[in-house]
């Protein structure tokens with residue numbers, strides 16, 4: 538395969554992609570759950586001789602039954618990892634260039650487009666001017682970066698050089714509604730799961746600011762070292778929002794920094810009417826949201842806004858002589874803001890997406906999704922035997938049958954049926970089904986098919 542072959546095959550791949558997307562509704566959304574089936578189709582050993590691309594492409598089509606179709610307009614599970622056509626095009630171009638933007642000089646355009654895109658998004662989300670930021674692969678990495686920075690700031694950067702042995706017992710605070718990426722960050726940053734203090738929530742599922750203040754004070758009295766607070770703006774389970782303003786105020790009084798996880802719900806803040814949900818966010822030190830979720834910038838693309846990047850760069854940045862750019866002291870090397878050294882040109886898909894749809898086009902989609910989620914919730918609430926467990930938080934709501942076993946059996950029937958795809962969570966000890974509307978190309982008809990399928994399968 539050379540570049541001439543690539544030209545031909547790229548055209549075929551583009552046609553294939555067009556047909557794939559045009560006929561997605563005819564496919565079951567979720568792949569059948571048959572462990573090992575696809576692996577058994579592949580030869581157990583690698584080829585010694587080159588193989589024909591025709592054959593390779595034909596074999597690619599054979600693994601499609603093992604694909605869950607994330608771009609299917611009736612994907613209502615998790616949160617969709619959206620890929621707008623414009624962002625797919627940008628990814629093709631980024632793939633063709635295949636630049637590795639680890640430092641400014643390895644592609645000045647990659648760094649500079651990233652700086653401008655982060656600022657466009659800051660404005661789009663209504664954040665104040667002081668915020669700058671960077672793009673990570675995932676919200677998990679951004680949260681890990683924030684937690685490592687909290688740890689090092691609390692240890693006066695001794696952890697980086699001396700390690701954690703002999704350090705005081707560190708404590709991190711979040712509610713149980715935050716995503717498991719916070720638990721992961723606490724584990725791998727050397728803080729330990731036991732030292733991630735889960736602060737109780739009130740009836741609206743917000744962390745109780747008073748309980749947060751009490752926990753910090755008690756930990757200090759016990760000789761622990763509090764390092765920071767992670768806040769939830771759109772929990773994955775049922776869409777919980779912490780009262781950001783009150784919780785950040787508590788953290789500030791205690792001299793602790795804050796990181797807000799708005800991975801899926803953050804995109805909704807391009808609509809001014811939803812910004813009340815994260816009121817006070819401009820006082821936070823770090824905020825992450827995933828344009829690869831609701832904004833349609835193809836996976837992977839997680840933007841972290843930072844009030845002041847200095848502590849994070851001090852924590853994650855290293856500049857050995859082989860990564861220096863002589864005579865250019867003022868440039869930004871984004872690898873120093875993030876965990877990996879190597880970086881893909883992720884900002885390109887943001888540039889294409891924001892321009893191809895405009896903020897107004899993106900707002901329309903998000904508003905539609907929120908409205909349709911409410912309509913679907915209303916219709917599902919009327920199905921005999923089903924109760925709504927949590928009302929729509931933006932475009933996420935949950936429902937259940939009278940017992941966990943019945944709910945689980947209903948979910949299995951829904952996903953085996955294949956017309957829609959939903960997933961589960963545990964809420965208040967109850968097994969519930971989540972419905973999250975957010976697929977880039979879904980229509981009202983797609984969303985309203987969900988109550989019909991559920992009613993049919995309940996019958």
Ligand code: PLP
Pocket residue numbers: 615616674675676677678716718771772773798799800801827839
């Ligand atoms: N935080 C929240 C609220 C999420 O919903 C998710 C994923 O769905 C994550 C974090 C983790 O995101 P990522 O896959 O980008 O690490």
